[in-house]
Amino acid sequence: MTSAADRVSAVIVHYGTPRETVRAARAVAETSPGAELLIVDNASAVGVEREIGAVAPSARVMREPVNRGYGAGCNRGARETSRPYLLFLNSDAEVRPGAVEALAVALDGDPLAAAAGPRLLNPDGTLQRSIRRLPTPWRIFCESSGLAFLAGGRGVFAGHTDTREDHERPHAVQALMGAALMVRRSALEEVGGFDEAFFLYAEETDLMARWRRLGRRILFEPRAEVVHVGGASAGDRLFGQLHASLVRYAGKHHGAAAACFARLMLDAGAALRYAAALLSPGEMGRTRRARYRAALSGPGGRR
Helix, strand or coil, X not given: CCCHHXXXXXXXXXXXXXXXHHHHHHHHHHHCCCCEEEEEECCCCCCCHHHHHHHCCCCEXXXXXXXXXXXXXXXHHHHCCCCCEEEEECCCEEECCCHHHXXXXXXXXXXXXXXXXXXXXXXXXXXXXXXXXXXXXXXXXXXXXXXXXXXXXXXXXXXXXXCCCCCCCCEEECEECCCEEEEEHHHHHHCCCCCCCCCCCXXXXXXXXXXXXXXXXXXXXXXXXEXXXXXXXXXXXXXXXXXXXXXXXXXXXXXXXXXXXXXXXXXXXXXXXXXXXXXXXXXXXXXXXXXXXXXHHCCCCCC
């Protein structure tokens, strides 16, 4: 008897997180044994072939000679698989039972939908807000200045990530966090895949913006649940990469002036937060200072 998972190719991009990658693969294998499973090793120093073989014998592991970024790893996974739906998973994301099937059914029900994303949960079971707005220069300003936080993610000062949209019902949204995203293969091919100029961060946002221009929809499906740790393979040392990717996004979708404005706003916001972190004691202060120092120093130290 076939299931919706039989139409799914799951792709996990691995880099430097062997424990998390193995857990993610195990979750797919145990909850959706009919799904095709591919791990793309982005030239990680620590391989996972033997461990993956133990928890998911039917999975394949493909090793890239160099790490060209998350989007490039996803594109490689898409090329090396064949099923009509592609589930892109961060290595620190674990699908819960029924999640893969629920996402596939959501795409089945809307031919114009390019992608569907689940309800993300923190490891303690609490909601991890994953519905996003597409970045604009104004929204980047609101977020970097702290106005979005003060406004509670609502109204004229709403940012692009700090949203308070309904996470209880299925509906179409502007964008989603890309920790777990099921994509219609034909829609991915329609736009030429992920833009590999985005090394890390914002690659899924760029993809969704391109889909929306073509009239495609992005679905939020809360009946699918995925536990997401967050930051396991990146962390504070790559916070500067997030800012660089947002600047690239602003330039690509809103022009050169918007990119300059975004860079200025992001740098100003990081400088203010770094100054505030100087007053924070202990480990929390050190963590915050490292994060905003990385933002100010740029995207160096690529994975």
